[in-house]
Amino acid sequence: MNIQENISLKSYNTFGIDVKARFFVEITGLVQLQKVLELKAYPKKIIISGGSNMLLTTDVDALVIHINLKGITLVDQDEDTAEIKVMAGENWHELVMWSLEQGYGGLENLSLIPGNVGTTPIQNIGAYGVELKDVFVSCAAMDIKTGELEGFDKEACKFGYRDSIFKNEAKDKYIITSVNLKLTKKEHALHTGYGSIENELKDKGIVHPTLKDVSDAVIAIRKSKLPDPREIGNSGSFFKNPIISKKTFDKFIRRHPDAPFYEIDENKYKIPAGWLIEQCGFKGKRYGDAGIHQKQALVLVNYGNATGKEILELAKKIQDVVNKTYKIKIEPEVNIIK
Numbered sequence: 586m587n588i589q590e591n592i593s594l595k596s597y598n599t600f601g602i603d604v605k606a607r608f609f610v611e612i613t614g615l616v617q618l619q620k621v622l623e624l625k626a627y628p629k630k631i632i633i634s635g636g637s638n639m640l641l642t643t644d645v646d647a648l649v650i651h652i653n654l655k656g657i658t659l660v661d662q663d664e665d666t667a668e669i670k671v672m673a674g675e676n677w678h679e680l681v682m683w684s685l686e687q688g689y690g691g692l693e694n695l696s697l698i699p700g701n702v703g704t705t706p707i708q709n710i711g712a713y714g715v716e717l718k719d720v721f722v723s724c725a726a727m728d729i730k731t732g733e734l735e736g737f738d739k740e741a742c743k744f745g746y747r748d749s750i751f752k753n754e755a756k757d758k759y760i761i762t763s764v765n766l767k768l769t770k771k772e773h774a775l776h777t778g779y780g781s782i783e784n785e786l787k788d789k790g791i792v793h794p795t796l797k798d799v800s801d802a803v804i805a806i807r808k809s810k811l812p813d814p815r816e817i818g819n820s821g822s823f824f825k826n827p828i829i830s831k832k833t834f835d836k837f838i839r840r841h842p843d844a845p846f847y848e849i850d851e852n853k854y855k856i857p858a859g860w861l862i863e864q865c866g867f868k869g870k871r872y873g874d875a876g877i878h879q880k881q882a883l884v885l886v887n888y889g890n891a892t893g894k895e896i897l898e899l900a901k902k903i904q905d906v907v908n909k910t911y912k913i914k915i916e917p918e919v920n921i922i923k
């Protein structure tokens with residue numbers, strides 16, 4: 586087992602934050618993972634997979650375990666559907682591209698989301714009207730204390746908006762090692778209702794879109810709005826869209842009749858945090874190397890050498906101003922490692 590010391594984590598997190606791991610180990614097998622978890626000499630352990638949903642704010646005085654488990658297998662199929670098992674270290678977007686090559690439907694709206702498969706259930710990734718939970722069957726997760734593998738079906742995962750059991754009761758207790766997804770082989774349920782997808786397809790004159798057409802549309806929209814982490818460090822949406830009660834919503838919409846919103850149910854409304862942040866004048870602003878993306882105010886960016894602390898300070902300032910202006914609290918979506 587190769588445990589390295591003082592390794593820079595810059596290339597292991599999409600924010601491109603240059604902090605060091607005191608110890609670092611790369612995991613390519615389940616037995617190896619069990620053995621690493623048993624190591625008593627390293628009581629503090631931190632898991633990194635694709636590093637696409639985290640903000641590192643300081644050097645990590647722990648053993649950083651980089652999950653690099655690979656493999657995609659077809660575990661079950663019938664005429665209409667295929668169930669695949671995907672190991673945690675597979676890159677999500679490459680999986681989406683692979684599924685399209687097989688002619689499998691279900692992942693096309695989730696094209697170009699950065700990160701690896703193992704972290705997708707944690708925050709129930711979602712975009713353009715589809716969430717992971719729509720194709721999710723189960724996942725396997727290793728208990729960090731015992732090294733035992735456990736299965737979590739969809740119900741056990743308690744999925745919500747950018748939320749699951751792995752952000753709550755099961756937080757920091759498990760390492761997700763693989764995910765099973767059920768995809769369609771025919772009669773694909775295309776989700777093209779999201780405004781910008783419809784427009785993108787219309788612009789191209791596509792009336793009967795294929796899976797690939799939908800994926801291409803999503804890729805084009807994401808490229809036009811979201812920064813590519815290989816060019817500008819970022820973690821996608823930094824904040825979740827706040828969900829407010831009807832009472833708060835009624836007051837809010839009376840004052841701001843032009844604000845966009847989604848009704849979740851009769852007592853819950855979701856307000857796009859990007860809109861709130863833009864209205865507060867932050868969009869496109871830059872403070873040293875930390876900034877707010879020019880085309881999507883929900884995304885904080887690292888223009889080069891921002892520290893995690895600088896990004897965090899900026900996030901706090903945004904939360905403060907939004908709260909003072911709109912009396913709405915916005916919470917980070919990314920995992921902040923202190």
Ligand code: EPU
Pocket residue numbers: 711712713714811820821822823824825826845857858859860861863868880881882883918
């Ligand atoms: N808006 C603004 N200004 C901005 C950004 C957005 O006014 O700077 C307004 C838009 O005009 C629109 C509304 O906010 O009326 C919603 O914007 P958009 O469709 O871009 O989606 P979002 O709510 O900002 C969410 C996800 C994204 C996902 C998109 C598309 C969250 C936290 N974010 O963003 O997810 O791609 O919907 O489905 O739910 C991610 O999680 O990393 C991510 C990029």
